[in-house]
Amino acid sequence: MEQEGAGNDETREGAAPLDDGKREKRKKRKDRPTGEVGDGEPDDAGVKKSEKKKRRKTADAPLAEELQDDDEEELVRARSPTAVEGDSPSGSEADADVDADAQVIGSVLDEPPLEPTDAPMRSPTPPYLPSFPLPLAPPAPSASDLARQGLDRALLRAELVSSSLTLPLSDPGVDLGLSERMRRRLDALGVHTLFAVQAALWPWLLSGPEARRGLYEPRRPPRDACVSAPTGSGKTLAYGVPIVEVLGKRVVTRLRALVVLPTRDLVQQVRETLESLCKGTGLRVGSATGAQSWAKEQRQLVEDLETKLQGGSSKVDILICTPGRLIDHLNGTPNFSLQHLRFLVIDEADRLLTQSFQSFLPQVLAAITPPTPRLPPQSATDADGLPVPDALAPAWRDVPRKWGDPEAQPSCQKLLFSATMTRDPGILKALGLRNPKYFMVTGAREGEQEDAIVREEFAVPETLTEHLMVVPTDLKPLYLFHLLHTHPITNALIFTKSAESTTRLMRLLEFFESSWVAEAAGREPVIARAYSSELPKGERRAILDQFKQGRIGVLVASDLISRGIDIPSVAHVVNYDVPLDMRKYVHRAGRTARAGRDGDVWSLVEEQEARWVREMLKEAGHWRRVKKLKMEESVLDPLKTHYMKALEKLKQVYSKDNKEA
Numbered sequence: 253m254e255q256e257g258a259g260n261d262e263t264r265e266g267a268a269p270l271d272d273g274k275r276e277k278r279k280k281r282k283d284r285p286t287g288e289v290g291d292g293e294p295d296d297a298g299v300k301k302s303e304k305k306k307r308r309k310t311a312d313a314p315l316a317e318e319l320q321d322d323d324e325e326e327l328v329r330a331r332s333p334t335a336v337e338g339d340s341p342s343g344s345e346a347d348a349d350v351d352a353d354a355q356v357i358g359s360v361l362d363e364p365p366l367e368p369t370d371a372p373m374r375s376p377t378p379p380y381l382p383s384f385p386l387p388l389a390p391p392a393p394s395a396s397d398l399a400r401q402g403l404d405r406a407l408l409r410a411e412l413v414s415s416s417l418t419l420p421l422s423d424p425g426v427d428l429g430l431s432e433r434m435r436r437r438l439d440a441l442g443v444h445t446l447f448a449v450q451a452a453l454w455p456w457l458l459s460g461p462e463a464r465r466g467l468y469e470p471r472r473p474p475r476d477a478c479v480s481a482p483t484g485s486g487k488t489l490a491y492g493v494p495i496v497e498v499l500g501k502r503v504v505t506r507l508r509a510l511v512v513l514p515t516r517d518l519v520q521q522v523r524e525t526l527e528s529l530c531k532g533t534g535l536r537v538g539s540a541t542g543a544q545s546w547a548k549e550q551r552q553l554v555e556d557l558e559t560k561l562q563g564g565s566s567k568v569d570i571l572i573c574t575p576g577r578l579i580d581h582l583n584g585t586p587n588f589s590l591q592h593l594r595f596l597v598i599d600e601a602d603r604l605l606t607q608s609f610q611s612f613l614p615q616v617l618a619a620i621t622p623p624t625p626r627l628p629p630q631s632a633t634d635a636d637g638l639p640v641p642d643a644l645a646p647a648w649r650d651v652p653r654k655w656g657d658p659e660a661q662p663s664c665q666k667l668l669f670s671a672t673m674t675r676d677p678g679i680l681k682a683l684g685l686r687n688p689k690y691f692m693v694t695g696a697r698e699g700e701q702e703d704a705i706v707r708e709e710f711a712v713p714e715t716l717t718e719h720l721m722v723v724p725t726d727l728k729p730l731y732l733f734h735l736l737h738t739h740p741i742t743n744a745l746i747f748t749k750s751a752e753s754t755t756r757l758m759r760l761l762e763f764f765e766s767s768w769v770a771e772a773a774g775r776e777p778v779i780a781r782a783y784s785s786e787l788p789k790g791e792r793r794a795i796l797d798q799f800k801q802g803r804i805g806v807l808v809a810s811d812l813i814s815r816g817i818d819i820p821s822v823a824h825v826v827n828y829d830v831p832l833d834m835r836k837y838v839h840r841a842g843r844t845a846r847a848g849r850d851g852d853v854w855s856l857v858e859e860q861e862a863r864w865v866r867e868m869l870k871e872a873g874h875w876r877r878v879k880k881l882k883m884e885e886s887v888l889d890p891l892k893t894h895y896m897k898a899l900e901k902l903k904q905v906y907s908k909d910n911k912e913a
């Protein structure tokens with residue numbers, strides 16, 4: 253098979269240059285015996301073991317049988333001839349196995365990174381892109397360093413909550429502060445047991461000594477909270493339920509809760525959850541994302557756009573929005589005011605506090621800060637001369653104060669949520685948090701807890717199984733197609749590095765599937781669709797719905813849906829292009845194994861990325877959890893003809909596209 257010559261943009265993109273030595277090794281590898289691992293010299297132990305293994309079993313033995321047989325093997329041949337390296341992450345025996353596996357894999361992973369070279373390429377194939385120096389993570393700062401740099405002291409006193417904590421909703425021993433109506437509602441929504449983050453947060457917000465249940469608390473302002481909890485652990489209900497409980501007693505509709513999220517899809521998802529919680533309360537939920545016309549959105553949010561009202565005007569009690577659209581309304585919608593906010597929720601906080609989003613923060617903070625001096629109340633009148641409600645929030649109002657009375661404080665409680673919460677002192681300071689309380693839902697064991705507080709913990713759900721496979725760049729798509737067909741991986745999200753890569757991989761997969769299906773009658777193709785920002789909004793929504801209904805088996809996606817999206821049926825996540833940092837890894841992987849379900853993440857790592865990916869996973873304490881896979885190249889043989897045809901077609905399409913452009 254002429255992998256080198258038949259390459260195309262898809263397989264070459266981002267590839268590091270291969271020197272002649274490497275090419276030679278690559279060529280040799282094609283013929284090398286089972287057990288020779290990685291890209292390096294034959295591994296003696298590996299060869300012996302594989303020979304032993306060959307004698308002991310046939311390639312198509314059932315998975316369960318092979319796993320039982322293989323307890324003393326480093327490399328385990330799984331169903332299909334995929335080899336599973338590594339074992340259960342817990343237990344000393346298992347740990348020893350994993351270490352041994354890491355060594356075997358190490359022949360690929362320990363290779364020094366390829367350096368960029370000025371030497372002329374002698375390959376007859378199109379030139380590879382030059383490689384860039386691999387990024388190196390700086391060593392994590394110590395607790396004392398962070399404290400010196402201004403790390404929030406409250407963070408060091410964070411409340412650690414075990415991720416295994418659960419609490420029955422009907423537990424009479426704990427006062428959750430929930431109304432009967434809310435209990436019934438939760439029951440109807442299938443929530444009978446509280447997840448850890450909810451068990452920690454609901455009593456704190458609703459019934460404990462720190463709880464504030466008033467709509468305005470100018471004299472006893474509530475504390476802010478920062479919450480980090482793994483993906484799929486129920487953070488939306490953790491803030492949604494207390495918001496609905498506290499706002500439930502309001503009489504006049506005012507904008508009292510604002511939830512900010514990074515994408516439209518997430519806004520829609522959280523809106524649906526909050527609407528279902530608000531059923532029967534009369535509370536009104538709105539969203540602002542720019543999905544509708546400006547004028548229509550303004551009319552949906554603000555009751556009175558004409559009269560100048562100091563206290564603002566609102567048609568919704570709870571608004572869920574993207575940061576850009578929020579700023580548009582703050583700047584351009586008359587009477588859109590945040591002074592009555594009781595809750596400001598920043599979900600996916602670490603994302604929203606990165607530089608690309610951060611500019612929204614100062615404007616929002618200004619909008620929830622009372623003016624100096626406070627405003628004298630004015631009463632506006634309508635066209636008939638009747639007074640209109642123009643209530644300034646208590647902290648905005650200039651009221652006569654007795655000597656020594658503390659000034660009224662804004663009642664807005666900031667709640668920050670993320671699966672990966674930043675520890676950056678600068679960012680945390682910019683939020684102006686009021687006496688913040690930190691909650692960290694963590695799987696950290698005794699002795700690891702201080703570390704979990706100081707370093708950003710990249711916790712993944714306990715029910716997630718992580719796999720990693722080092723593959724040659726030019727065969728990466730074929731390895732993916734093999735997994736899709738033989739494993740089989742379905743109900744899957746496949747993440748690429750960009751919208752463009754998504755489109756390209758999707759095309760290649762389509763060509764591959766049509767060739768494969770045409771070969772024999774009765775074959776069912778993998779039903780896949782692309783999902784990226786290149787698609788119109790309406791189409792994206794329809795695709796997501798079909799995927800949720802199971803009519804689409806595989807979504808090839810950009811990172812647009814790597815955060816927050818909750819699709820319970822996702823059973824697999826594939827990192828087709830490896831994520832650039834651990835945060836992204838955690839969020840992508842977190843699209844599966846949600847709410848206690850099982851799920852698998854598969855990372856296809858190109859040889860030149862292997863060392864760096866290992867460092868990233870090691871640094872985050874994940875390396876031992878990851879099952880290292882090895883797949884003999886020969887298993888790809890039945891699919892190679894279809895792959896070559898697909899590559900050829902893709903090449904034609906792209907050269908045609910280029911000519912037309």
Ligand SMILES: Nc1ncnc2c1ncn2[C@@H]1O[C@H](COP(=O)(O)OP(=O)(O)OP(=O)(O)O)[C@@H](O)[C@H]1O
Nearest residue numbers: 443445446447483484485486487488671816818847
């Ligand atoms: N107590 C509960 N009992 C049963 N299901 C729950 C409970 N709490 C939340 N869920 C469900 O768990 C799923 C994941 O919840 P949610 O989307 O809030 O996770 P998350 O922590 O925000 O994840 P991410 O960090 O990925 O955004 C949802 O389908 C939600 O309905």
